[in-house]
Amino acid sequence: MSMILVLVAILAGTLCVPRAAAETLAVVQDGKAVAVRYAGAAWEQTPDGVSAEGTGRFLYAGKDLESGDFHITARLKLERLEATAASFMLNDSHLGFDAGHGRALFVEGPLFGGQAQMLAAAESCLQPGRMMLFEAIRADGTTRFLIDKREIYRRENWNGPVARIGFRPWRNRITLAAFEIQGRLTDPPPPPQVVGEPLYVSGQDGYHTYRIPALAVTAQSTVLAFCEGRKRSASDTGDIDLLVKRSTDNGRTWSKQYVIWDDADNTCGNPCAVVDRQTGTIWLLLTWNRGDDRESQIIARTSQDTRRVFVTHSTDDGVSWIEPQEITASVKKADWTWYATGPGSGIQIQHGPHQGRLVIPCDHIESDTGHYYSHVVYSDDHGQSWNLGGTTPSHQVNECEVVELAEGRLMLNMRNYDRSQRNRQVAVSNDGGLTWTDQRFDSALIEPICQAAIRRLRWPNAEHQGVILFSNPASRDGRVNMTVRASYDEGQTWTASRVLYAGPSAYSDLAVLTNGEIACLYEAGQTHPYESIVFAGFPLQSLDDPGSSPLQGQ
Helix, strand or coil: CCHHHHHHHHHHCCCCCCCCCCEEEEEEECCEECCEEEECCCCEEECCEEEEEECCCEEEECCEECCCCEEEEEEEEECCCCCCCCEEEECCEEEECCCCCCCEEEEEEHHHCEEEEEEEEHHHCCCCCCCEEEEEEEECCEEEEEECCEEEEEECCCCCCECCCEEECCCEEEEEEEEEEEECEECCCCCCCCCCEEEEECCCCCCCEEEEEEEEECCCCCEEEEEEEECCCCCCCCCEEEEEEEECCCCCCCCCCEEEECCCCCEEEEEEEEECCCCCCEEEEEEEECCCCCHHHHHHCCCCCCCEEEEEEECCCCCCCCCCEECHHHHCCCCEEEEEECCEECEECCCCCCCCCEEEEEEEEECCCCCEEEEEEEECCCCCCCEEEEECCCCCEEEEEEEECCCCCEEEEEEECCCCCCEEEEEEECCCCCCCEEEEEEEEEECCCCCCEEEEEECCCCCCCCEEEEEEECCCCCCEEEEEEEECCCCCCCCEEEEEEEEEEEEEEEEECCCCCEEEEEEECCCCHHHEEEEEEECHHHCECCCCCHHHCC
């Protein structure tokens, strides 16, 4: 064939590069798992299929899909419809069967423009306890999602590869009788490398899931790593204990885990620790609720009890802890429903007229408006009594941490619920946390709506600039990419950074070790963030800072 004929054939589309033919993978067949990847605990075998409930259990197909057409089918049922956010997942995006904000189908994630979109009413497509046929079909760049052959959503002009194809029950129970993917199959990529070592591993030592890390370094240089031990599931509700491990060698070795608070089947959590440097006492603020009261019920005031606030402390370097004492009446207003301490760490003010004050970051929800706010509580008598401090001027913020700035102010760094801007919010206080002003977005600190940590590493002096640290999953799209950043100008800019783990990651806390290194305790996993809690220790110099100067070094 001449060169001219070859070119004509190419232009006419008659000479094509061979492409792999479509293949079919049975993920779940006849109610049994065939080619699955579990994240969290494996799903159980039931007479109707493989089944799971809770928030930390994911079932993914054993293969991913390359670009091009595909056809995904599943026969499944949901146990209930009551704002659970159970969903079908692909590429860290979700088509949900029951929105967390109400009974509606929804889409959310980067494939769908980032912001959640409510679709049809859930009851119009679903019946609890009845098997339905779910399909995702892509042909010629148009992707259609169907329930029982009824199209519920359509996505145009998307033809890219598809990873992490699966389902999550997310406060519901999902049962899969069949699950199949058809298209150009490919093996999933190898997992990214983790900086640090797992300290708590879900499924070990009597707990289904470990979550909500908090760090403290005592006056005797002992590192304390706190977390919630969730007994029977990954859910935020249920039998949850408060745990700690101790290290006397800057995190190289650790004690076994100890239970600080176990109140039968109830929820004991949200650790937020602060060390009084004048007395050596370690204070730990916590929250409690009945294990059978869900967050949505507490917010709606239909629960049997409410969210309560407690404090405990240790005077022997974290070896033993007094029985938690309730302080709800002192720090929670009557018209607040949900309440959380931290989680993570508080601070003791080191300079100015409020020197010695213990400050604990918190958040709450108002009963009348349903608005989320951040606030602080404080103690001016070394933890003997606790008082309610100031609340942020604007809402749509909750979980937060606080840092003392060099000029005598405090800065509150907050989880942001304004979905139009995927960035952290900050506010400042000139009176030790009694009032907060200048609430704004920090455009450098992107977030997927998640908890984060902030901590001072060093005060400025004649030889060195001050350093403030920040950690969070640095992504607008999902809980991935755990990153530690450094600011050399009191939180105005964040010029240095280091990715500790590019994979699924969520909550974290920061501390400064007595050897001068940074410590980060963070949630991480291969397929979802709640597989383990990892401890990492590393020097400031390991952060990538192209613009650093000798003044900024150690």
